Amino acid sequence: MKKKHALCLFVGLAVLLVAFAGYGGGSKKEAEPGPKVEEMPVPMEIKMGEIKTRGPEGQVPLWYTEISLxxxxxxxxxxxxNxxxxxxxxxxxxxxxxDDAIGFAIDYMAEELNMEYIHTYNRFDASVQKDNVETILAKKPDIIAAxxxxxxxxxEAFRRAADMGVTLVFCSVKAPLEWGTKYNGGLVFYDLIGFGPLLAEELNKVLGGKGEVGIVFHQANFFITNQRDQGFEDALKKYPGLKIVDKRPTGNTIQDTEAIVSAMITKHPDVDGIYLPWQEHVMPAISALRAADREDIKIVTQDIGKTTALEMIRGDNIAMMTQCMAWQYGVTVTEMGCYAILGKEIPAECIIVPGLASTWKTIDQVWPRVFNTPLPKELQEVLDKKRAK
Incomplete structure (x- = not known):
C-alpha cells in the first residue's frame, strides 16, 4: 500500500510539473537542443529580499547570486x-x-564553457528517465541536471549516478538522497512565497482596495504549490479591504476547475477577484466566468504560458501572472554543477531564483526576461493592436 501511495503521489506531481512549467497547451514538437542565442539584456527590477520560501525538507535556501563563476x-x-x-x-x-528555456540556457552555458552537452527527454516517465540516466552514464558525465x-x-538511477561520482543538480524536485553524504550537487527552484505579495498587491490595485476574494488552492502535500498558495493568502492580510469569502480545493488536474469556479460565483455573486494555483486552471475558470457573464471578475495566478498570456492581453479577466526566471534557472543549474568540478563548496543545498510578475501592459518586457526570447509574434501583434486603441 505504501508503494502504491508513493506511486500515485509522484504521478500527481508529474502532472503538476506540467502545470507550473508554464505549459501553454496544445501539442508541441520537442525543442531542438540549444539555439545559439545570446543573453537578452532586458532591464527590469528584480526584488530579492528576505527569503521566506523553504525547501522540501525545510531547508533554508540562498539566492542564486551566491552561485557564480x-x-x-x-x-x-x-x-x-585529461x-x-x-x-x-x-x-x-x-x-x-x-523547460525549454532551462535547456537552452544550459546549452548556452555549455558552449560558453567548452563543455559537451547531452540533452534527453523523459516525458514524465520514470522508466524512460531511468533509461536516459543509464545511457548518459555510459558517456561518463560530470554533471546531470533533472x-x-x-x-x-x-x-535508484540517480543513486547509482551519485555513487559513480556524478554531480547531481535537481530541478525543483529531488531524489530521496541526503545532501553532502549521498549526493554532491544541490536543488534549484524558485522563490515560491515571494510571488504572493506581487499578486496580492496587483489584485488590491485593480479592485480599488476593496472587494471579495475567492481562493482556489491545491489540496496536496507538495511544497511548491503549498507555499505559493499560502504566500498569496498571507499577503492578502496586508489589504484589509480585500475579504476572503470562499476557499475551494482542487486536485492535480484541471477537469473540475470550471465547476469549482461556477459554484464559487453562484454562492458568492459579489466575488470581485479569484486566485488560481497555476495557470492551467485559467481557461476553464474563464469559461465559467463567461458563462455567467462575469468578465468583471479579476484573476491572478502563478506561471505564464502562451495561451494564458494571449488571453491576458486580449481579455479582461486576467490581472496578473507570475513566472520564475527560467533562463537564469538554467544558468544557475550549470554554475552549481561546475562548483563540484572546481572543488568549490556549494553554500547550501537549495538555491532559488526570483520571479517576475506580468500584467498585459508589461508582458513584452517580462517574457524576454523570463524566457530569454522575444514575446511570440502572434502575442506581440495582439498587444500592439490593444495599445493602439
Whole structure:
C-alpha cells in the first residue's frame, strides 16, 4: 500500500510539473537542443529580499547570486581534464516554454564553457528517465541536471549516478538522497512565497482596495504549490479591504476547475477577484466566468504560458501572472554543477531564483526576461493592436 501511495503521489506531481512549467497547451514538437542565442539584456527590477520560501525538507535556501563563476574558474572548466571536455547532461521533463528555456540556457552555458552537452527527454516517465540516466552514464558525465520523476525508479538511477561520482543538480524536485553524504550537487527552484505579495498587491490595485476574494488552492502535500498558495493568502492580510469569502480545493488536474469556479460565483455573486494555483486552471475558470457573464471578475495566478498570456492581453479577466526566471534557472543549474568540478563548496543545498510578475501592459518586457526570447509574434501583434486603441 505504501508503494502504491508513493506511486500515485509522484504521478500527481508529474502532472503538476506540467502545470507550473508554464505549459501553454496544445501539442508541441520537442525543442531542438540549444539555439545559439545570446543573453537578452532586458532591464527590469528584480526584488530579492528576505527569503521566506523553504525547501522540501525545510531547508533554508540562498539566492542564486551566491552561485557564480569567476573568469579564471570558467577558463579552468574550458580546458577540460585529461584531454577531454567536461560533460553536462539535462534530462528534460517536458516540452514547455519554461523547460525549454532551462535547456537552452544550459546549452548556452555549455558552449560558453567548452563543455559537451547531452540533452534527453523523459516525458514524465520514470522508466524512460531511468533509461536516459543509464545511457548518459555510459558517456561518463560530470554533471546531470533533472527533475526526479519518481522516488523509487528514478531515485535508484540517480543513486547509482551519485555513487559513480556524478554531480547531481535537481530541478525543483529531488531524489530521496541526503545532501553532502549521498549526493554532491544541490536543488534549484524558485522563490515560491515571494510571488504572493506581487499578486496580492496587483489584485488590491485593480479592485480599488476593496472587494471579495475567492481562493482556489491545491489540496496536496507538495511544497511548491503549498507555499505559493499560502504566500498569496498571507499577503492578502496586508489589504484589509480585500475579504476572503470562499476557499475551494482542487486536485492535480484541471477537469473540475470550471465547476469549482461556477459554484464559487453562484454562492458568492459579489466575488470581485479569484486566485488560481497555476495557470492551467485559467481557461476553464474563464469559461465559467463567461458563462455567467462575469468578465468583471479579476484573476491572478502563478506561471505564464502562451495561451494564458494571449488571453491576458486580449481579455479582461486576467490581472496578473507570475513566472520564475527560467533562463537564469538554467544558468544557475550549470554554475552549481561546475562548483563540484572546481572543488568549490556549494553554500547550501537549495538555491532559488526570483520571479517576475506580468500584467498585459508589461508582458513584452517580462517574457524576454523570463524566457530569454522575444514575446511570440502572434502575442506581440495582439498587444500592439490593444495599445493602439
Amino acid at each position: 569567476t573568469e579564471a574558474e570558467k577558463e579552468i572548466i574550458r580546458k577540460g581534464k 584531454g577531454r571536455k567536461y560533460v553536462i547532461a539535462y534530462d528534460q521533463l517536458n516540452v514547455s516554454e519554461f 527533475v526526479s520523476v519518481d522516488p523509487v525508479v528514478s531515485g
